[in-house]
Each structure stands twice: as structure tokens, then as C-alpha cells.
Amino acid sequence: MYNDYLEHHGIKGQKWGVRRFQYPDGSLTSLGRVHYGVADESHTKLQQRIAGRIVKTKTKKILKDYANSPTELGKKYVDTVLPVDTNLSRIQTETEFHDWAFYAVYKHDDVDKYMGLFGYNLKNRAKREGRDADVFQLRIRNVSRLKVPSEANASHACGKLLKDKTFADDLRTAISESSKDMHRSSQQKLFKDAVQRLNKKQLNDNDETVVYKALNLTLVNHSEAALRTQDRFYGELKKQGYDALLDLNDKTYSSYHAKTPVIVFNTSKVSLQAVTNANEKTMKALNIKYNARRAKDESYEHTIGTIKRNASEKAANVSDYVDRKIYDYLNKKK
Secondary structure, rough: OOOOOOOOOOOOOOOOOOOOOOOOOOEOOOHHHHOOOOOOHHHHHHHHHHHHHHHHHOOOOHHHHEEEEEHHHHHOOOOEEEEHHHHOOEEEEEOOOOOOEEEOOOOOOHHHHHHHHHHHHHHHHHOOOOOOOOEEEEEEOOOEEEEEEEEEHHHHHHHOOOOOOHHHOOOOOOOHHOOOOOOHHHHHHHHHHHHHHHOOOOOOOHHHHHHHHHHHOOOOOHHHHHHHHHHHHHHHHOOOOOOOOHHHHHHHHHOOOOOOOOOOOHHEEEEEEEEEOOHHHHHHHHHHHHHHHHHHHHHHHHHHHHHHHHOOOHHHHHHHHHHHHHHHHHHHHO
């Protein structure tokens, strides 16, 4: 005998063809790997990291957070791996590839952005100084996979080293020196906050993260104290199996806002493939494109707000006005 009504025995909120434990392509989500007991390397390390933190803090908060939002916690604890033969790009004014930590990008948009902004600025700086300098693009590939720590894992590595007073003192010096060269308000705020955290007797996870971010910004510094800090930090990361870091300054704090800029410190895993002389016309075209985007992103809201207050214009009209002004200004530079 058939029922004259329908019964649904699925999971509340679940849609046809979409499973909570799978992505649309059928691969398992972080929660799915837990559910089915399937663990890859990164997930196993995530479980170990979570277990270790639970034992250390004697709390179930991390496990609860993972159960509620495995994707977000995964972003915090799961590392990134760049597969073999990832094409890295570096812009500089010499052809030689030095065997030390270097900054690079690998996303297509980032490659063009650095060519237009950094490359073109290098060319113009040389002209202002009365010299003619070529700009070169170094194409580098990794012969082994490059492992990049998550922010949380890099922060813990930093926190481990901070227990050494010598390292902490060198880092304070490096932060002080870097604060004299990096003047953006976001950079200055971070440095000030990091110094305050360093003066605490005991640092919690959040303190470690703030200090690590400040350390990350000092990695471009080449003073004696900064170099000692870098050697210790890179050495600790290598012990933990890491090869590169996300460049937090160009991702968040500088005006580049790159997607995935990296600092490769394990240079034994990379190989120089080609060196090309950057075309000045190409750099100029890319400079106009990305400067327009940068000007719009950084000053758009402020400009609109100012014009609205003084001209009583509608936001849509003001937006069009700003777009035209930016376009006209940049085209005058051609």
C-alpha cells in the first residue's frame, strides 16, 4: 500500500545534487574527509595541530570551532603547497639571480601588476637619477614543491623563537628600523601594536599573530639585527618543512594588494629558467591600467564622500565623475 504523501529523509537544508561533504566536482570538503575518515597530508597535519593546541590550552574551543566552521579553520591552519614547475616571476634591475631569499609572484594578474607598478617605477627612478637602467623579468620554477605555512602556523613558529630573549631583542630593533622606512598608517599601526605585544610577559595566540605580521614586514630589511632575525626565523621554518612565506606587506599593507606574493627562502628548490628585458611600452600600459585600479580602490570612497558633502550629488553621478577624472588624468601620462 502506497502513502498518499511524500517523506523526505535527507538532511535539513540539503539541496538535490549537493552534499555537505563534497564540493560540486565530487572532491571531499574538510568536513567530508573527517566524515569518511579520509585524510591527506595537509588534513592529517591539521588534525594533529588541532589536537596539539587542545592539549596545550586544555580547551575544546578549537575543536568546537572546527566542527562549526571547518573551512574557515582550515584556512587558518592548513598550509599551501605550490606544485613542481610553478612559474614564478621576479622583477629586478640586474640579470643575476642571487642565492638568497627573494620576493616573487606566480598568479597571472600579480605578474602583470608588478611589471606595471614595480617595474615601471624602477625604470623611472633610474631616469630621475640620471642613469639608464634596464628592468629584467626573471622567470623561475621550483624543481620541488614549495610548502608555505598558514598564518597560524607561521605565527606559532615565530612564537617559539620569541622565548629566546636575543631573538626578541633583535626583532624589536628590526621593527624599529623598519618603521622608519614604512610610513603607511596600516604599517605604522602594526609595528606599534607588535612592540606592545612584545613587551608582555606571556604571549597568547593573537599576540603571536600580530608579532609575526610585523616580523613579516621586516623581512625586506637588511640591517644586522634584521638579518639575524631572518636567519633564525627561516631556519626554524625549514626545520618544520617550509620553503616560502606569503608576503603580507604586499598582500595587505602596501598599495600593491597582490593576491599571492611570496618570499621564497629555500632557494635550493628553485631554478632560474629565463631572463628577459622588460619592454618599456608594455610596462607603461600596465602601469596605467593598475594605477587606475589602485587609485580607484584607495581613494574612491574618500573622494566620493568629499564630493557628495560639497556638491550634494547622487552617489551614481559622483562615481561616474570620479571614473572620468581618473581616466583623463592617466591618459595625459601616456
